[in-house]
Structures are given as structure tokens and as C-alpha cells.
Amino acid sequence: xxxxxxxxxxxxxxxxxxxxxxxxxxxxxxxxxxxxxxxxxxxxxxxxxxxxxxxxxxxxxxxxxxxxxxxxxxxxxxxxxxxxxxxxxxxxxxxxxxxxxxxxxxxxxxxxxxxxxxxxxxxxxxxxxxxxxxxxxxxxxxxxxxxxxxxxxxxxxxxxxxxxxxxxxxxxxxxxxxxxxxxxxxxxxxxxxxxxxxxxxxxxxxxxxxxxxxxxxxxxxxxxxxxxxxxxxxxxxxxxxxxxxxxxxxxxxxxxxxxxxxxxxxxxxxxxxxxxxxxxxxxxxxxxxxxxxxxxxxxxxxxxxxxxxxxxxxxxxxxxxxxxxxxxxxxxxxxxxxxxxxxxxxxxxxxxxxxxxxxxxxxxxxxxxxxxxxxxxxxxxxxxxxxxxxxxxxxxxxxxxxxxxxxxxxxxxxxxxxxxxxxxx
Numbered sequence: 001x002x003x004x005x006x007x008x009x010x011x012x013x014x015x016x017x018x019x020x021x022x023x024x025x026x027x028x029x030x031x032x033x034x035x036x037x038x039x040x041x042x043x044x045x046x047x048x049x050x051x052x053x054x055x056x057x058x059x060x061x062x063x064x065x066x067x068x069x070x071x072x073x074x075x076x077x078x079x080x081x082x083x084x085x086x087x088x089x090x091x092x093x094x095x096x097x098x099x100x101x102x103x104x105x106x107x108x109x110x111x112x113x114x115x116x117x118x119x120x121x122x123x124x125x126x127x128x129x130x131x132x133x134x135x136x137x138x139x140x141x142x143x144x145x146x147x148x149x150x151x152x153x154x155x156x157x158x159x160x161x162x163x164x165x166x167x168x169x170x171x172x173x174x175x176x177x178x179x180x181x182x183x184x185x186x187x188x189x190x191x192x193x194x195x196x197x198x199x200x201x202x203x204x205x206x207x208x209x210x211x212x213x214x215x216x217x218x219x220x221x222x223x224x225x226x227x228x229x230x231x232x233x234x235x236x237x238x239x240x241x242x243x244x245x246x247x248x249x250x251x252x253x254x255x256x257x258x259x260x261x262x263x264x265x266x267x268x269x270x271x272x273x274x275x276x277x278x279x280x281x282x283x284x285x286x287x288x289x290x291x292x293x294x295x296x297x298x299x300x301x302x303x304x305x306x307x308x309x310x311x312x313x314x315x316x317x318x319x320x321x322x323x324x325x326x327x328x329x330x331x332x333x334x335x336x337x338x339x340x341x342x343x344x345x346x347x348x349x350x351x352x353x354x355x356x357x358x359x360x361x362x363x364x365x366x367x368x369x370x371x372x373x374x375x376x377x378x379x380x381x382x383x384x385x386x387x388x389x390x391x392x393x394x395x396x397x398x399x400x401x402x403x404x405x406x407x408x409x410x411x412x413x414x415x416x417x418x419x420x421x422x423x424x425x
Contacts, residue, residue: 001150003141003165005133005158007038007058017058018311018337019181020156022225024062026413032420035066035148037141037164039133057310068144070136134160141168150174152424155200157181159193166196177423180205183331201423204416207334221419225337226412227344233312235319240276241389243350244317245325246338247283247290255327255352256281257293262378264297272302275386279325280304282314318345322389326369328353328360335359343368343404348397352378367400 004020024034049056141164144150153176155165162178169176178200184193197203198217205211206224247256263279266272279302281290294303309317318324324342326349329335339359342349349369351360363369372378385395 001035001037001141001144001148001152002154002156003137003161003168004036004038004156005161007036014054014058015337016157016181017055019225021058021061022228022409022412023154023156023179023416024065025228026409026416027420028064029410029413030417032417033066034062034064035068035144035150036062037068037070037137037144039070039137053310054308057312066144066148068140068148070133070140134164137161137164138167138171142171145172145174152176152201152420154179159184159189162193162200163196166199169199175201175423177202177204177419180207180211182334202419204419221415223412223415223419224335224407225340226407226409227340228409229344230409231312231315232319232344232346233316235316237322237394238278238320240278241386242321243277243279243323243325244321245279245281245327246314247281247327248338251327251330252353253289256290258375259325259352259378260290260293260297260299260303262375262382263299263302265375265379266382267299267302271383271386275390277302277382277386278304280306280317281325282306282308282317284308315341315345318342319347321345321347322395323348323350323385324369326351326359328357332357335362340407343407346399348395348399350381365400366403367398368404370397 002020002023005016007017007020020036024036027034049059145168151174153165153168153174155162155176156179165176165178168174176199178197180203184190194213194215197213198215200218202218203211203216203220204223205220207222211220259279263277266277279299281303283290283305284307291305294300294305308314318341324345324347326339326342328351329339332354335358339349339362343366349363351363351369351371353371353373354360355364355371355373360371363371370381372381388395
């Protein structure tokens with residue numbers, strides 16, 4: 001049984017949905033039957049799923065998984081205030097319309113808005129994760145255990161899911177393991193969380209460097225996300241030199257601006273008249289800085305912005321591209337899910353950022369792409385790649401296919417299977 005937070009209830013980025021579905025698919029390849037305990041009860045209704053096709057797509061990716069869903073949590077701190085005021089009223093999965101400022105005679109009070117924002121940052125994660133959500137998920141988890149009768153429990157990120165898995169294990173005697181997807185934030189409960197991790201049989205993490213903490217008593221296994229070869233469609237390269245990227249809010253926008261300046265330089269030199277280029281970026285409609293710079297640099301005919309699309313459609317877009325654009329991940333010691341998705345396409349990756357971070361080092365070891373950081377490096381790379389593409393049919397690169405295949409999904413499934421079998425004995 002996999003204890004997960006908002007599997008479908010994501011609003012901005014579906015990273016948790018991608019990772020959770022991959023774990024389920026990996027285990028099912030090895031014959032495991034999966035139950036998913038999730039906080040997405042209110043998000044599973046048809047109206048919510050129909051708002052974004054991607055939500056339904058992730059749910060359909062695991063049709064054989066038994067889902068136990070609680071009624072849901074609070075999308076924002078203001079929902080908590082509304083709940084405390086009217087406990088008998090139902091909280092919508094979409095949240096409530098609640099102004100962040102109070103007005104009187106047409107005047108706003110920013111101090112009230114700031115107060116709510118600051119307090120919300122403190123009480124929202126605590127209340128949502130460790131009080132309201134914890135209670136209902138433990139209750140639903142006991143029901144799921146009675147019906148599904150799991151042989152092992154996996155506590156998936158975020159941290160309060162570790163506490164839920166630990167509590168369910170304590171109440172039922174079923175062993176559990178922790179799957180740490182991200183760094184655990186330093187909260188007042190950090191000591192208690194780390195102590196509870198010692199009640200697990202093992203810790204699984206995709207961190208590049210060994211994740212550890214003082215007082216650890218259980219083994220740690222590094223399992224990377226990998227890629228599923230069966231997901232990728234066949235696609236021929238587009239006739240125009242096309243660079244495709246996925247922009248996330250947490251990424252460093254100055255790297256994108258650096259790249260746009262290089263495109264402006266190449267355009268001013270007239271290179272695109274002989275060797276045309278398209279840079280298409282899929283992102284949420286909130287990167288106003290990038291859009292403003294595209295206009296200022298006169299790149300409207302070269303740089304194209306698109307909203308997020310279905311995963312299967314995005315994979316096709318990536319496979320037909322000449323290069324996949326990857327910016328430096330905020331945490332230099334671990335990989336993004338997007339990195340492994342790119343690896344599976346079989347197309348070269350242009351990594352923009354520190355060449356010595358986890359993704360940069362892996363690209364070098366696999367010969368799966370190119371690391372560039374300074375504008376002159378970007379300029380020289382693109383100038384040569386454009387010429388190679390239009391004169392040779394593709395850019396000049398020689399990936400280590402055998403090494404890349406070692407990260408394919410069957411190997412990932414095998415590692416998960418071995419760890420679970422070991423932890424059950």
C-alpha cells in the first residue's frame with residue numbers, strides 16, 4: 001500500500017503524480033498488487049478531472065491500482081480560516097474566494113494581507129499535514145488495510161506521509177519503508193520525523209549524493225526514477241532545427257534570459273536566414289518576464305510559448321525535436337523527473353547551468369547531451385549544431401546507448417522488487 005498526498009490534487013505541476021504512477025507501474029511489472037492511500041478524495045470527482053485533461057490522464061495510467069481516498073485537504077491558508085469559522089460547512093476541493101485584503105471606503109489594508117500570508121506560511125503546512133490530513137488518512141488507512149490486506153506499506157513524500165505510514169505500521173504490525181523524493185524541510189517537527197524514519201525497514205531516495213541524518217538506524221537505498229521505454233512514440237525529426245523545453249516555476253529564469261540573448265545575437269548576424277531555428281517552451285501562463293524579453297529582443301517568430309499538454313503528447317513533441325532544453329535544477333545534488341524523461345527520448349539534451357551538478361555529470365558520463373553555462377559557450381554550440389543539422393541531417397553527438405539503457409524501467413522495477421522483498425523478511 002502506497003501512502004501518497006495529493007496524487008491528483010495538484011494545481012501547478014504534476015511531479016508527484018508522475019513519480020507515484022511510475023512507482024505503481026514498476027511494482028506491477030513485478031507482479032505486485034497496489035493500493036493507493038491518497039488525500040485526493042475531493043479531486044476525484046468528474047468536474048475536477050475534466051478541468052485539466054492531464055489529471056484524468058494520470059488516473060488512467062494506473063487502472064489496476066485500488067484507490068482509497070480521503071475527503072481532501074486545504075488548498076490555501078485561507079481555507080483553514082474559513083474552516084475554523086464554519087466547521088459544519090464543506091470545504092471545496094477548489095478552495096474558496098476569499099480576499100487577501102480588507103477594504104473600507106475603497107481603501108485596502110496591506111498589513112492584513114501580509115499578516116494572513118505570513119501566518120499562513122506557518123500554520124498551513126502544519127495544520128494541513130499533521131492535524132487535519134493526518135487524522136483522516138490514518139482512519140482511511142486502517143480501513144484500506146482491513147480490506148486490501150497489504151504485506152508492506154510505502155510512505156511517499158511529503159514528510160507527514162512518513163508519519164502516517166509509521167502510525168499505520170505501529171497499529172497493524174505491517175512493515176513500512178520511506179520513499180524520500182525531496183529534501184525534508186527544517187520544521188519544528190523535523191526531529192520527530194527523523195526519529196519515526198527509524199521505525200521503517202528502509203529508506204529509498206533518488207538523491208545524487210547519499211542522503212543521511214544523525215542517528216539513522218535503517219539502511220538507505222538509492223533508486224533513480226529512470227524512464228519507461230514503452231512510453232515513447234516513434235517520431236521523425238522536424239525539418240526545422242527545433243529546441244523543446246518544459247519550464248517550471250522553480251527554475252532559474254536568468255538562465256532562460258541568457259539563452260534568449262544568444263538567440264538575439266544569432267538572429268542579428270543573419271544565421272537564422274540560412275539555418276532557421278524554433279525554440280518552443282511549454283509552461284504555465286505566468287512567466288511574464290520571459291514573454292517580455294521575447295518581445296524586447298525581437299524573437300516572437302523564433303520563440304514560441306505553449307501551455308502544458310498531455311504527457312503522451314509532450315513525449316511525442318520531445319522525440320521529434322533536435323535538442324531538448326534543460327536548465328539547472330535548484331538542488332544540485334539530485335535529479336529532476338524531467339531529466340529522466342528527456343533521457344528516454346533518445347535525443348540530445350542541452351543542459352544550461354553548472355556542469356558539475358548531478359544532471360551535468362550524468363550527461364557527461366552517458367554522452368547524452370551537452371553542458372553549457374556562459375553565453376559564449378551557448379553561442380558556439382548553437383552555431384555548430386545548426387550547421388551540422390542542415391548539412392549532415394542531425395547534430396554531431398555519440399551517446400552511450402548501453403549505459404543509458406541501464407536506467408530503463410525494467411531495471412528500476414527490479415530494484416524496487418528486491419528492496420521490498422528484503423524488507424518483508
